[in-house]
Amino acid sequence: MSVEKINEILNQYPEAGRDKLIPVLQDVQGEEGYLSKESVRLIGRHLNLPTSKIYGVATFYNQFRFEPMGKFHIQVCRGTACHVKGSLPVLEALTKELELQPGRTTKDGLFSLEIVACIGACGLAPVIAVNGEFHARLESDQIPEIIESYRKKAV
Numbered sequence: 283m284s285v286e287k288i289n290e291i292l293n294q295y296p297e298a299g300r301d302k303l304i305p306v307l308q309d310v311q312g313e314e315g316y317l318s319k320e321s322v323r324l325i326g327r328h329l330n331l332p333t334s335k336i337y338g339v340a341t342f343y344n345q346f347r348f349e350p351m352g353k354f355h356i357q358v359c360r361g362t363a364c365h366v367k368g369s370l371p372v373l374e375a376l377t378k379e380l381e382l383q384p385g386r387t388t389k390d391g392l393f394s395l396e397i398v399a400c401i402g403a404c405g406l407a408p409v410i411a412v413n414g415e416f417h418a419r420l421e422s423d424q425i426p427e428i429i430e431s432y433r434k435k436a437v
Contacts, residue, residue, distance in 0.1 A: 287313060288321050292328040300331060307340055316347040344385075352387045352394035354432045357411045361400035368421070369408035373397065375422035376410070379429050392436055393429070 291309050295302050306329065310321050317340060326333045340346040358373045377383060380393050387394040403409045406418035410428075417428055 285320065285324065288324050292324065295328070298329055300329060300335075303329060303331065303336065303339055304343075307336070307346060311346060316350050318348075347385070349387050350391070350394075353392050353436060354412050355394045355396065357396050357398045357401060358384070359399075359401035359403070359407070359409050359411075360397050361404065361407075363404035363407040364401075364409060367407040367419075371422040372408050372410065372420050372425065375425035376429075379425050392433065 288310060291313060292306065294309070295306055298306065303325075306325055307317060310325065311317050314321055322333050322336050322340075325331075326336050329336075340348075356376065358369060358376060360369055360373070373384070376395060380388055380395060382388055382393065382395050384395050384397045401409055401411055401416075403416055403418065406416060408420050409416055409418045410420060411417070412428075412432060417424075
């Protein structure tokens with residue numbers, strides 16, 4: 283995102299202070315897709331806050347990201363139903379297959395991985411969503427095939 287676009291967002295918060303930090307972060311991330319180092323620096327300057335304070339607040343809330351999402355954003359449900367039905371082995375298979383920890387994006391930019399508290403599909407547990415497309419009643423041995431299908435879609 284350009285500096286001009288970030289400044290357009292910041293200008294919607296004239297004379298704002300620390301009390302507007304979360305709404306500003308939400309607006310910038312909504313436009314940018316994540317919080318870049320440059321956007322954090324500009325937010326700090328506008329709100330008169332050190333970047334360390336901004337990172338402290340933003341890292342406390344799992345809604346904020348510091349790197350762009352992959353072309354295929356994978357959400358792994360870890361809600362109660364999914365947990366009971368085996369979402370942990372599914373998550374472990376994903377981290378192994380993608381060589382990626384939750385909250386990160388693969389180096390090629392294809393995949394990002396996120397843990398969510400509940401995806402709202404308890405009857406389909408365990409479930410993951412890839413760009414909103416649900417994969418239900420999963421077992422860990424299905425993960426390599428699912429990932430490969432998305433790799434093929436990327437070409």
